[in-house]
Amino acid sequence: MISHKNKATFFIVTFLSFGFVINHNRNLAIPNQLINQLANQPAVPQDQLRQQPNEAFKRGEKLKYRMHYGFINAGEIVMEVLDENKPIGGRNTFHVAGTGYTKGSFDFFFKIRDRYETYIDEEAIIPWLFMRRVNEGGYKISQNQIFNHYKNTMDKDGKIYDVPDGVQDMTSSFYYARTIDFSNAKEGDVFEFPCFVDDQVWPLRIKYVGRETIDSDIGEIRCIKFHPVVQKGRIFKKEEDMTAWISDDKNKIPVRAEAKIAVGSVKMDLTEYSGIASTLALVEKK
Numbered sequence: 001m002i003s004h005k006n007k008a009t010f011f012i013v014t015f016l017s018f019g020f021v022i023n024h025n026r027n028l029a030i031p032n033q034l035i036n037q038l039a040n041q042p043a044v045p046q047d048q049l050r051q052q053p054n055e056a057f058k059r060g061e062k063l064k065y066r067m068h069y070g071f072i073n074a075g076e077i078v079m080e081v082l083d084e085n086k087p088i089g090g091r092n093t094f095h096v097a098g099t100g101y102t103k104g105s106f107d108f109f110f111k112i113r114d115r116y117e118t119y120i121d122e123e124a125i126i127p128w129l130f131m132r133r134v135n136e137g138g139y140k141i142s143q144n145q146i147f148n149h150y151k152n153t154m155d156k157d158g159k160i161y162d163v164p165d166g167v168q169d170m171t172s173s174f175y176y177a178r179t180i181d182f183s184n185a186k187e188g189d190v191f192e193f194p195c196f197v198d199d200q201v202w203p204l205r206i207k208y209v210g211r212e213t214i215d216s217d218i219g220e221i222r223c224i225k226f227h228p229v230v231q232k233g234r235i236f237k238k239e240e241d242m243t244a245w246i247s248d249d250k251n252k253i254p255v256r257a258e259a260k261i262a263v264g265s266v267k268m269d270l271t272e273y274s275g276i277a278s279t280l281a282l283v284e285k286k
Contacts, residue, residue, distance in 0.1 A: 034144065035119075038088045038129055049091075049149060050166070052125040055250045056178035059083045059094065060275035063253060066217075067102075068267040075102040075112070077268065079174070081275075085122075088129070092122040096171055118171040124149070125176045130169035145169060145196065154196060161196070168195045173204055178252040182208065182224055190229065205229040206244075213283060214245055214256060217271045220283035221255050222248040249281040 058081065065077040082095040095117070102112045119129045127147050134141035146155040147167070154161045168176050173195045180191055185208040192205045209225040223245035241260040247253045253273065259266045273280065 034129070035086060038119075038146065049121065049124040049126070051123050052176070052179055053181075054122075054125055054179045055277060056252045057081055057094075057175060058275070058277045059085070061277070062272075062274045063270065064272040065268045066271050068269075070265060073103070074266075076271075081175075086119065088119060088121075091128075093128060094120040094122055094175070096120060096175060098171065116171045118169055120172045120175060121149075125172070125179055126166060127169045127172040130171065132170070156199075161199075163196055163201060164194045166193060167201060168193060168204075170195065170197060174254075177204075177206065178246070180252075182252075185224075209243075211248060212245065216255055216269060218255075218273070218280070218282070221245075222281040222283060223255055224248050224252070247281045250278040251276050251280060253280065 060083045061081040063079045067074045078099045080097050084095055085092050097117045115133045117131045118127045120127055126149055130145040132143040152163055154163045187210050189208045190205050192203050194201050195204045207227040207229055212225045213220055213222050226244045228242045244257045245255045247255055255270045257268045
């Protein structure tokens, strides 16, 4: 039997590693006063932060997924890069939000109503502000995280943490990973970057497996295959019990993700997309 803490950890690790979050209630958006406070910060020299090339996503992108728990259709997930730009400290940002819900018998078993949002620096692909509102089976979390990448610190609801260069949050990590260049990757190569989760920095690691064409609701899609390296324990039996497929194109859109866990399996599939930056790697029918 998995405790509530371990259930919550499972969902955090799963969605973090897949790059998805279960969200639903738009009334839990980041408070406007917090956004306005950050937006009015003095501008800083643009060359003080890195420039991370990004051809993977743009404003207006919307990705919709279906989640399965075993044979149960457990819910739907939407990840959006909203069509707006709210500068922070004089720097342009991507405003990312996730919406979704558990449903049916899974909703009865373990109801989830969460919302995650982040404001990502357009050039450096690092977060300035992260909001997390969690309600998982009655377990609730409300967090605001404000990042200062000039001082390598992060303010989590008034508590200051030291963080490394290029640190990501639970949502921005998904978008940053899509900007990584995998063109010269070889089987077994591991890509790693830091992410702040709860009260600590975690090294997120993904292992390149190869290329594979998969059949999806969208059609046959050429994909790059990875194993997000997870921690063995009560949830995962092996480090490579999670597999993710991303489109083998400039978008690097997650198309499918599967995880084997101690109490079954979880699968997520892309069902709809719009506003993407480049043509999706669909296999043309002859």
